[in-house]
Amino acid sequence: MRWSNTSTKPSTESDLQMTTTSAAPADKAIPEIVTNSASPRPTGWLSWLTSTDHKRIGIMYIVAAWMFLVLGGVEALLIRLQLAVPDNTLLSPQTFNALFTMHGTTMIFLFLMPMIAGIANYLVPLMIGARDMAFPKLNALSLWLFIAGGIVFYGSLLFSPAECGWTCYAPLSETAYSPSNGVDSWIFLVHLVGVSSFIGALNIFVTITNMRAPGMSWGRLPLFVWTILTQAIMLIISLPVIAAAVTLLLTDRHFGTHFFDPTNGGSPLLWQHLFWFFGHPEVYILVLPGFGVISEILPVFSRKPIFGYKAIVAATLGIAVIGTLVWAHHMFTVPLPFFLLVFFMLGTYLVAIPTGVKIFNWVFTMWRGAIEFPVAMLYSIGFLATFLLGGITGIFLATFPVDWQLHDTYFVVAHFHYTIVGGAVFSMMAALYYWFPKMTGRMMDEKLGRVSFALTLGGFWITFLIQHSAGLSGMPRRVYEYADVNNLGTYNMISTIGSFILALGVLLTIVNIVQSLRSGAKAGPDPWRGNTLEWFTPSPPPINNFDVVPRVRSVEPMRDIRRQIERQSRVGDEADVAAGS
Amino acid sequence: MPASTTPRPVKNSILFGIVLVAALLIPASAALAGIVAPEAGGGTPNAEGIRSLYLLIFGFGCVVFAGVGGLLIWTIVRYRSSKGAVAVQVHGNNRLEIGWTVGAALLLVLISVVTFVKLDQIKNPPNSSANGLSTPKNVSFSSGPAKPALPPNGRSLNIDVNGQQYVWRYTYADTDTNNLNNVFSYGQMVVPTNTTVSLSIRALDVQHSWWIPELGGKFDAVPGYTNYTWFKISEPGIYNGQCAELCGRGHATMIASVKAVSPAEFEQWYAAQKAAILAAEKEVAATRNAQVAKDEQALKDAQKEAGPPAAPAEPADGEKIFVAGVPATGALACGSCHALKQAGTNAAVGPNLDVVLKGQSAAMIKASTLSPNKLISKGFAANIMPANYATSLTEAQLDALVQYLDEAVNGK
Incomplete structure (x- = not known):
């Protein structure tokens, strides 16, 4: 028996459970399909809003993140339109x-952090064989705090949004130079999403350290879960610092303190140190997942x-440790000893x-393989090429x-888009194409996905390579x-054209999502022949994820299970042949 | 070792070669067009040092990008799935992995060494050339713990660069102690060629960043701090740049430029500016004096018109003047800035009078009241105390005040 790509299994998919009968003697331990009756899944929008199911929370995170991606993308296109021509x-x-x-x-x-939180929320319990997160209600609180933060921040569109950049350097962000309350809504946003991420990180940490499947030692933890664990630790270290910084800014603005005001003994550099002590680990918080x-x-x-x-x-651990200690490279031009x-x-x-080390390990993972190129893999390769250049410009x-x-300068703008878009966005696109079948039970359209990938990758390189120049x-x-002067007009025009190609690519993926939700091919539990436990359960998984959690014997438990099934069925076939003859 | 696919060594090596050559050629041709390296010109050693360091790292970067990128492309082409292809189940290779870890580390050590070799040229200013402007020694605007970047002989033309929303102000250091008569300009800085120019960079309001690409790196103007850099231009010309740190809505228009001229031309420009400033100062002083005389006359006329005071002025009360001043004529209360035990004041804007007036004569106290800048106590700046007591107090009030102070401090 083999798993096939398109499901021809019984139509009562959600009732389908796979289990190992571990009590049976070793030579009879055949994984088998059994059908259980499960209570129907609650439906309706209210059941989503009140859900504490990590999968539904994960999906709501992802949907909200993509809405904010559209908003952020429109803002980017307006910026590129303004800069398309000189003056x-x-x-x-x-x-x-x-x-x-x-x-x-x-x-x-509002896009990358919740997108990562959504993917992590959905997958971490599944990958470690848990039935939910450790604290499901806190998990829902994280989601709604993030959404509240987004609403508060976009609420400032109704009056006057902040104008101090995402870094909000003091004293520009002080009331003397930013009198409007846009900065206050920015502070509120940072607090809300900060608390949201902090709670989420604690939840992830407790879940991973306590709820792994039997046999899943640290050496058998999927690498994605390792990076999420590391990311959670980095969030727990760095978020309190930015929370402190924006609190100081808030009291400076409204309660008469002078933390960042040099005319009263404060220091603008204090803001920069506090901000970047969070801001640089944040880069790794975004790319490690x-x-x-x-x-x-x-x-x-x-x-x-x-x-x-x-x-x-x-x-991964090395990057986290060193990455937490290098924040002041954002401050090489201020007076420093x-x-x-x-x-x-x-x-x-x-x-x-x-x-x-990671880049070489990834390339050598493909080396001497038999490489297939679904869209998820294309984005992964696009990630490698793009992030490689971002890493090299980082040395400069x-x-x-x-x-x-x-x-x-725009060299820096190009650099951090190569690392953040190359490192985080492309990998999240890969994640979307890879795990969409698991989340929805349907495959995404590969052909449309390829077109989308080509436009996204090409558009990205056209937009940002020239920005170095x-x-x-x-x-x-x-x-x-x-x-x-100095051909700036030409460079910017090329960049603007590229940005619209990039936007078209992302738009096609959104079209792909909507189409596939309605009419995508049925995925079945394991369309990719994956390695990790989430492919053990049906797509989409039932509320409790697993009826029986298999014992994990390597970092690729699903491979072990498939191999075992193949071996057993071959034995069975041979037995049949023997019996037949 | 199962052969995974039909080997295509020739095809692959050709492909690999093309990729490698393309990856090397594209940046090389682009370099000729000036797209891949920072702006240069002006011949200042720091900018040239940065440019050559950049190009060295660019070389390393190209090799790494072509090497790893080439390996990536070769891998996905060579090992793409095809009929009968079998993936080789390897879990790693310690020797290889240690190899590329050490390789990466060695490359970084190499880049560090190159950086430190180039650093002296970029960071430390040389002496001015013989054909440059001769400048005084160790004259510079500086504050805080950081040291200005000065050449070995300590001689440079020091300019205070002050960032303000949305313009740059340049003040030229000179040898006298009065900072109000220094030559200054806005927007464009004029400097002599072949002369080491040291900059003391500060900000008035929010953070700005001083940057003229052809004259070296950028240095942030941070309120409350002084930042330092330098340049030494050999080619006369105008070098443009602009503020590089977001400073508000006018950030994009906060441009800066440096005009390099020969030392002789510079001296001419400098002398003309200085003369203009002195002339303006004289003119302003004349206007001010005329206005003061006019005001005094008007006051006298008004007093005459009002006739003699109805009642004899109450005897001047020194303590009252000290504590409350005479608001009608603009005499500020001494006690709002000075501490005096007897009057019960403890302000510290000016020196503690119990300390500084101890043992002084009445004449001395009077002189210090009338001309506060004549004798400045240690730790206090000039021009803090109003110098208007000669006009804002009557002779009788002044005498009463002096007598009060004398008695309060020296206890007569």
Whole structure:
């Protein structure tokens, strides 16, 4: 018996359970399909709003994140339209500053963090063989705090949104220079999504450390779960610091304190240290889960085990430790003592070693494999190529004398889009195409997915590769207009064209999602022949995930199970043949 | 070792070669077009150092990108799934993995060494050339713990660069202690060629960032801090840049430029600016004096018109003047800035009078009241105390005040 890609199994799919009869003698331990009766799943919108099921919460996270992706994307397109030609007067400086503030804040706090939280929420319990998160009600609280944060922040559109960039540097963000309450709504957003992420991280941490399937030792934990665990620890370390920073800003703005006001003994650099102590780990908080996704997808479609499991886990932990200690490389141009410049430069170089280790391990996971190219795999490869360049430009910026020239220019804008879009967004797209069948029970359209992938990847490279040149030609970031010198007009026009291609690519994926939800092919429990436990249960999984949790004997439990089924059925066939003859 | 697919070594090596050459050629040709390296020009050693360090790292980056990218492409082409392909079940290879970890580390050590070799040229200013402007030694605007970047002989033309929403102000350091008569300009800075120019960068309101791409890196102007950089231009010309840190709605229009001229031309420009400032100062002083004279006359006329005071003025009360001042004429209360035990004041804007007036003569107290800048107590700046007591107090009031102070401090 084999699992096939299209389900021809009995139509009562949700009642289908797979189980091992572990009590039976070893030679009879055949996994088998049994049908149980389960109580019907509650339906209706109210059942979603009140759900504490990690899968429904995960899906709501993802849907909300994609709504914010559309908003952030529209903001990005408006920014690119304004910059398409030199000396453009399409947008006022006020609108432009508000747009890039909202774009950055939205993409980080309202798209990527909830998208990752959604994927993690959905998959972590399934991958470790748990029936839900450790604290289901706290999990729902996390979701609704994030949505409240998004509403509060977008509420500022009705009056005057913040104009201080997603970094909101003091004293520009103080009342003297930002009198409108846009900054206050930004502070409120950071608090709400911060508390949301903090609770979520604690929940994830407790779930992973306590609720793993029997036999799932740390050495058999799926790599995606390792990265989510590491990310949760980083969130727990760094979120309190940004919460403190925005609280100080709030009291400066409204309660007469002067933490960041140099005329009263405060320091603008205090804000920068506090912000980047969160802000730099945040980069790894966004890309580490992406690394985990890639580490799950590459082995499946290369039909090979991951190359160097232990090295990848060690690299993940190494990146987390070093990444937490290099924040001041965002501050090479402020007055800092020389030894700090050297310390933060060398520290940042060190991050490149575990990152390089990972890239080589991923390439060698494919090496001598039999590689298949579904859209999830294409995005994973797109991730590798894009993130590679983002990593290399990171070395330029880590070198502080070179950073003196490149800091706060479009070179930096290009660099962090290569790392964040290449590292986090592409991997989340891969995750979407890979796990959509599990979440919905339906396959996504591969053909449309390929077109979408080509446009997304091509559009991305057209948009952002040329921005390195704009930065090298003297264009600072966050300017609403520029003079037509040093070919800046050409560079920006190319970039704007690319951004619309990129947007079309993302739009096609949204179309794909909507279409596939209605008319996608039935997926069956394990359409990809995956390695991890989520493929053990039907798609979509029942409320309790698993009736019986199999014992885990390696990092690829589903491979073991498939192999066992094959072996048993071969024995059975041979027995049949023997009996027949 | 099962052969996974039909080997196509020739085809693959050709493909690999093309990818490698393309990956190397594209950046090389682009470099000629000036797309992949920072702007250069002006011949200042720091900018050239940064540019050459950038190009070295760019070289390393190209090799790594072509190497890893090539390996990636070769892998996915060579090992793509095909009929009968079997994936080799390997879990890792310690030797390989240690190899690329050490390889990455070595490359970073190499980049670190190159950086430290180049650092001196980028960070430390050289002396001015013989054909540059001769400048005084150790004259610079500085504050805080950080040290200004000065050449070995300590001689540079120091300019205070002050970022303000949305313009740059440049103040040229000179040897006298009066900072109000220094040559200054807005927007465009004029400097002599072949001369080391050191900059003290500050901000008035929010954070800004000083950046002229062709003259080296950018340095942030942070309120409450002084940041330092330098340049030494050999080519005359105008070098443009702009604020590089978001500073508000006018950020994009906060442009900066540096005009480099020969030392002789610079001296001419500097002298003209200085003369203009002195002339303006003189003019302002004349206007001010005329206005003061006019006001005094008007006051006298008004007093004359009002006739003699109805009742004889109550005897001047020194303590009252000290504590409350004479608001009608604009004489501020001494006690709002000075501490004096007898009057029960403890403000610390000005020096504690119990300390500084101890043992002073009445004449000295009077002189210090009338001309506060003549003798400045240690730890206090000039121009803090109003110098209007000669006009805002009558002779009788002044004498009463002095007598009160004398008695309060020296206990007569």
